[in-house]
Amino acid sequence: MGPTIHDVARLAGTSKSTVSRYLNGQQVKKATQEALDKAIKELNFHRNANARRLVLDRTNIIAVVVDNISNIFYSGVIRGIEGVANVKGYNCTFLSWTSNYSEEISFLNLLYEGQVDGIILVSFQKRKNEDLERIRESQYPIALIGDHGGMDGIFAVDVDNAAGVYDIVGYLHSLGHREIAYISGPQHAAANQHRFNGYLQAMETLGLTYRPEWVVESDWSSQGGYRAMQQLLERKGFSAVIGSNDEAATGALRAIQEHGLNVPKQMSVVGYDDISISEWVYPSLTTVRQPFEAIGRKAAEGLVQQIEGVQDKKQEAIHLLKPKLIVRDSCGTK
Amino acid sequence: MGPTIHDVARLAGTSKSTVSRYLNGQQVKKATQEALDKAIKELNFHRNANARRLVLDRTNIIAVVVDNISNIFYSGVIRGIEGVANVKGYNCTFLSWTSNYSEEISFLNLLYEGQVDGIILVSFQKRKNEDLERIRESQYPIALIGDHGGMDGIFAVDVDNAAGVYDIVGYLHSLGHREIAYISGPQHAAANQHRFNGYLQAMETLGLTYRPEWVVESDWSSQGGYRAMQQLLERKGFSAVIGSNDEAATGALRAIQEHGLNVPKQMSVVGYDDISISEWVYPSLTTVRQPFEAIGRKAAEGLVQQIEGVQDKKQEAIHLLKPKLIVRDSCGTK
DNA sequence: CTCTTTTTTGGGAACGTTCCCATTTTATCA
DNA sequence: TGATAAAATGGGAACGTTCCCAAAAAAGAG
Known part of the structure; x- marks a missing residue:
């Protein structure tokens, strides 16, 4: 198993108690300290973590x-x-x-x-x-x-989460958008529910009408965002879309561009999360940064x-x- | 510390040895097994991992x-x-x-x-x-x-790594490209050296001339690739650029587009790694997938x-x- | 029913530490 | 120098397991 505290003690001509104390930072005589240092180095000694944890009942x-x-x-x-x-x-x-x-x-x-x-x-x-x-x-x-x-x-x-989407809707509203679509994440995710609530609340507060057909669910992947956006594009009537995470928004961006629309001139897109790539997609993605x-x-x-x-x-x-x-x-x- | 094997033994009216054996899958009498199951459940007993590891000298x-x-x-x-x-x-x-x-x-x-x-x-x-x-x-x-x-x-x-870049150069060559720029990664990274060697080897094998001014170093970030590409664009003369990883290639893509060139019509771009986002940048990135x-x-x-x-x-x-x-x-x- | 074989069980040492307590050594002071 | 205080040390129990070995119980054979 490798050398133990006993081996060190024997080599240094002292007891295991002293070795243990020294390893735990207690005072020892200068002579013993030197002998211990030498022995530890020579044996390449390391304390066994499992034995320590057993007695200390602590792992750190x-x-x-x-x-x-x-x-x-x-x-x-x-x-x-x-x-x-x-x-x-x-x-x-x-x-x-x-x-x-x-x-x-x-x-x-x-x-x-x-x-x-x-x-x-x-x-x-x-x-x-x-x-x-x-x-x-x-x-x-x-x-x-x-x-x-x-x-x-x-x-x-x-x-x-709700506050983040709330802010996004407010921002889009300030740019003049009144018809705002939403790509949601998976139903079961709690974060998704909160984000969607933020969307609903903001719409209501700002007096915008909520249209169920402008909300499509995704699985929060780029692929999912891409497909969701394709569905939304068939339904028309909105001038901005919120992706409930950046990956979905990236997929949406792609679908919009393939559909022949210019972002941001003809369609505005917002994401959520500010993952590292968001700054580097084209055009760079307006999003919400989490205080990770x-x-x-x-x-x-x-x-x-x-x-x-x-x-x-x-x-x-x-x-x-x-x-x-x-x-x-x-x-x-x- | 929570209940021990002794507590289980006492409650089940047997010895710790029997408990230990049972926990390790050895045969015990049906009566004792039932008593043990009951005791273990009642005490919510779990074996202490540190004690086991100490004696087994194994952690798994x-x-x-x-x-x-x-x-x-x-x-x-x-x-x-x-x-x-x-x-x-x-x-x-x-x-x-x-x-x-x-x-x-x-x-x-x-x-x-x-x-x-x-x-x-x-x-x-x-x-x-x-x-x-x-x-x-x-x-x-x-x-x-x-x-x-x-x-x-x-x-x-x-x-x-060398083989991957070698293949890329071959592919670009087959598309008719003869002047190929290269965005390298950080000097000290061994993978980077191998990839660059692949570039040099391929160029030589295919009879293409290697031009030092068409090679710029990046730190393998999107940002770094963006800056490297800006430098390359001032130097002109090449029709394709290889990013030595996908992130750098993504940054390069962006720099080229901002410079007013169309990808892939006026400039071809290749990455390396096939990270998940590569499929979703615009245009989607030709790259090399590692067998991760x-x-x-x-x-x-x-x-x-x-x-x-x-x-x-x-x-x-x-x-x-x-x-x-x-x-x-x-x-x-x- | 007795003897033998097999299965099941309990006691105790061991794993490598830490920590308490008693003892020895060293330092301090008059 | 001797008494006392302080510092350093060693022995042994404990932490919760596993595993060896001997003993007890159960099963099988005649």
């Missing part, structure tokens, strides 16, 4: 569970989480729950089995309320990013507080962060 | 170390790795070495400290040959994806073999997988 690891590791969407969130975690002395490990999410919510086992000190669930897709209930009743440190299902007693951070890094930071801070017992369970709350409109070239005046 | 975890978790580039690779790993009974955990890669190659500590059974380094950027040497001399299971620095005794899987998933699978298989002692260290080798040209709309005849 935070698990970040996402649905798809490579989702570009998460880049900023992850940066935020890692930043806070590292400062506080934790390492992050990332898992996809596609492989982990069977009948039981098996990522909870990471906690039950003592593999990690806490979990951040990134845009957790609950299948039933029971899932959230299970998370709540496990008394372990957990932070949710995304849908919290309106359940309290769970620490959750989310972006104010801030979300990640907030979640990590809340989690660490739970782990270290600072946070009173009662004080747990849902934190909503506001997104920001990014104006580029894909919208014109009507 | 594979660490996948990447430079940036959210790099879309890795999506397929990760899928490949996870697929094989799960079948073989391992869980994957993903780490970024930006946070981990200090003076010491600290991800090696994951092995020394017994935190994981093996490591897959995805497109490892060595800083000095000493790094590879350290990896080799640590006798632990490690697989490299990407640059292997020509060093043997290390299990490495890589894509045949196959790479991931190959690396995971090699690693598991090392862990399980099947693989003779001598047999370790460098595996080169071939990419494939994907023809879309961004190239025209000359």
Whole structure:
């Protein structure tokens, strides 16, 4: 298994207790320190993490569970989480729950089995309320990013999805648009519902008429946005379209151009998310930027507080962060 | 810490040994099995992973170390790795070495400290040959994806970068292009060097003249590709440009269009990587698709073999997988 | 029913640490 | 120098498992 603390002790002519103390930063005599340094180097000694964790009942690891590791969407969130975690002395490990999410919510086992000190669930897709209930009743440190299902007693951070779309509609309205189509995301996604609510609310507030035939559902992929837009183009009558995420908006952009219409002169397009490519499609996409890094930071801070017992369970709350409109070239005046 | 095997034993009226055996799938009497099931359920018992790992000296975890978790580039690779790993009974955990890669190659500590059974380094950027040497001399299971620095005794899987660009030049040549510009990636990246070599080789084989002023360096970002293309456009004389990755090519596409040239009629553009967005930029990008998933699978298989002692260290080798040209709309005849 | 074989069980050591407590060594002060 | 305080050290239990070995129970054979 590699050298142990005993081997070091023997080589340095001292006891394992002294070695342990030295490794944990306690004071030892200068002579012993030198002997220990020498022995550790010579043996290439490393403390066994599993033995430490067993006795300490602590791992200093935070698990970040996402649905798809490579989702570009998460880049900023992850940066935020890692930043806070590292400062506080934790390492992050990332898992996809596609492989982990069977009948039981098996990522909870990471906690039950003592593999990690806490979990951040990134845009957790609950299948039933029971899932959230299970998370709540496990008394372990957990932070949710995304849908919290309106359940309290769970620490959750989310972006104010409704506000983002609300702002978009307001912006289009200020450019003179009155007829605004909408490409929604998948029904079941909570974020999608909130965004759509923002659309409805804004339309109503601004006195615009909501036309069901100007709303088409997509799966939030470019492909899906492309197809949705093709359907919308047959229905006519609107001068702007909102994609409920940037990928769908990118697909829509393509469909409009293939249809022979100029963006932004004949049709305005807005996305949502501000993924990195949005600046580089043609024309560059007006969109809404989510405060990803801030979300990640907030979640990590809340989690660490739970782990270290600072946070009173009662004080747990849902934190909503506001997104920001990014104006580029894909919208014109009507 | 939660209930232990002792608690279960007491409640079920048996010994801890029997509990342990049952949990490990050995035969017990039907009566005891029922008592155990009941006790386990009642206590919500879960085995402590750290205690198990300590005694078994095995974690069944594979660490996948990447430079940036959210790099879309890795999506397929990760899928490949996870697929094989799960079948073989391992869980994957993903780490970024930006946070981990200090003076010491600290991800090696994951092995020394017994935190994981093996490591897959995805497109490892060595800083000095000493790094590879350290990896080799640590006798632990490690697989490299990407640059292997020509060093043997290390299990490495890589894509045949030169072949990909070679094919691109051949394709452009077949369309009638004779003057072909090139947007390179960062000098230090090994993949970039191989790709550029492919460019040079192909030019020579096909009898085309290599003009240094038609090669500009980028940082492989869209922004970088955009700037590089602006420089190239001032120099004129070529009818096609190869971006050494899709992001740079996307930026180039944009610069060309802003410059008033039509793609593909007046300028052909090719990318490299086939990232998901490439199909959706306008015009859709002809590019080279890397066998990402196959790479991931190959690396995971090699690693598991090392862990399980099947693989003779001598047999370790460098595996080169071939990419494939994907023809879309961004190239025209000359 | 007894003897043998097979199955099931329990006790205890081991894995490599940390931490408490008692003891020894060193430092301080009069 | 001797008494006392402070610093450094060593021994041993504990953390929650697994696994070996011996003992007990059950099953099978005659």
